[in-house]
Structure formats: structure tokens, C-alpha cells
Amino acid sequence: MGKRILVILGHPSNDSFCCALAESYADAARKQGHELRELRLGQLNFDPILREGYRQVQPLEADLLAAQADISWADHLVFAYPIWWGGAPALLKGFIDRVFLPGYAFKYRPGKAFPAQLLAGRTTQLLVTMDTPPWYFRWIYHMPGIHQLRKTTLEFCGVKPVKVVSFGPILNSTQQQRERWLAQVRKLAIRV
Numbered sequence: 620m621g622k623r624i625l626v627i628l629g630h631p632s633n634d635s636f637c638c639a640l641a642e643s644y645a646d647a648a649r650k651q652g653h654e655l656r657e658l659r660l661g662q663l664n665f666d667p668i669l670r671e672g673y674r675q676v677q678p679l680e681a682d683l684l685a686a687q688a689d690i691s692w693a694d695h696l697v698f699a700y701p702i703w704w705g706g707a708p709a710l711l712k713g714f715i716d717r718v719f720l721p722g723y724a725f726k727y728r729p730g731k732a733f734p735a736q737l738l739a740g741r742t743t744q745l746l747v748t749m750d751t752p753p754w755y756f757r758w759i760y761h762m763p764g765i766h767q768l769r770k771t772t773l774e775f776c777g778v779k780p781v782k783v784v785s786f787g788p789i790l791n792s793t794q795q796q797r798e799r800w801l802a803q804v805r806k807l808a809i810r811v
Contacts, residue, residue: 623653624656624694624695624696625657626641626658628657630708631661636748636786639797643808644807647805647806656693660714661710663682663686664681665682665713667709668716669716679718683714690718696744698746699748700768702751702764719772719776723737724737734775737777738777739776739778743782744782746784747783749787757785784803
């Protein structure tokens, strides 16, 4: 039986290698009989700033309400995003801040050290591009832009496992190398 997959493009541009990765994953998953929905954060209409933190409710724009519905619908989430300055792009971070809210993604419980994980039962694949060699990003920088999304967001909200594949350096990569990376992503989609 096919899964319900939500592919989220965290790069603001549709003319990016991240977009090519997201499209390759989605196309391969569709061919395997999975149901697909896609979100391109650069096309959504929302304020990425959580203006008052959690001190007061900031009403969600229609696109964010639809995004929450898509996340709730999905069995498997796929995020395709670049690493910029060691972390995820501001647009993706703003999306997380606005969508993964208390009461939707997690819920604090009186007397409990850890919150209820309201997104449990979902899995995730991260497709991460960078201009730093991935081995260097892992062993020297300790992957802050991956750990933040994997550990302190998705796993915090109950999404497990979170699998990661890094691609890079993108800068100066050849067309042949990019084709190999796209083929690798198609294989990941087949094995969901």
C-alpha cells in the first residue's frame, strides 16, 4: 500500500538544485503508487516571523493552515533545503516557527519533563545541499543545520526516524555529479 508523502521545498527558489531533488523524489514516489502533495515555501504567502514568540497567538495565514493540514495528512515528510551559513534558510526556519506550534506539533504537560509528541507516527527524509564538503560539515562543523531540524524540531515533535542525505559541494559540481545525486534521490523514493 502506498504512503501519503508531503515534499517540502525549503529553498525559496524553484530554479535550484534543491528543487530538482524535490521533484526527482516526488516523481519517483508517484511512480511507486504513493500519494503526493508538495509545498514550495517560496510560493506560500505568510509572515515568517513569530512576532510575539509564544506569548500570544499569531493567527495563521491560509497557506499555513493548509500546510498544517498537509503535514497532518502525511505519513512521510521530505524536506529539500540548502545549508546557508551552517543552518537552514530563514524561510524554512520561519515556516517551522509558525507551523510547528504548541498544541499542533507538541503539547507541554503539567509535571512532565517532556511534551507530548503530537506528530508521532510520521517519518522524514532530509535532502540537504551545501557548498561545504559533507564530510567537513559533519566532522568539523558538527552539522548544526541538520541537527536543528532533525533533533530539536522533528524528533522533538515525535517524527522518527529522520533520515538524512547530504549533497555537496554543489558549487562547481558537474552535470554528471548532479545526475548521480538525482538518481540517488529517486532510489530513496523507491525505498520509502
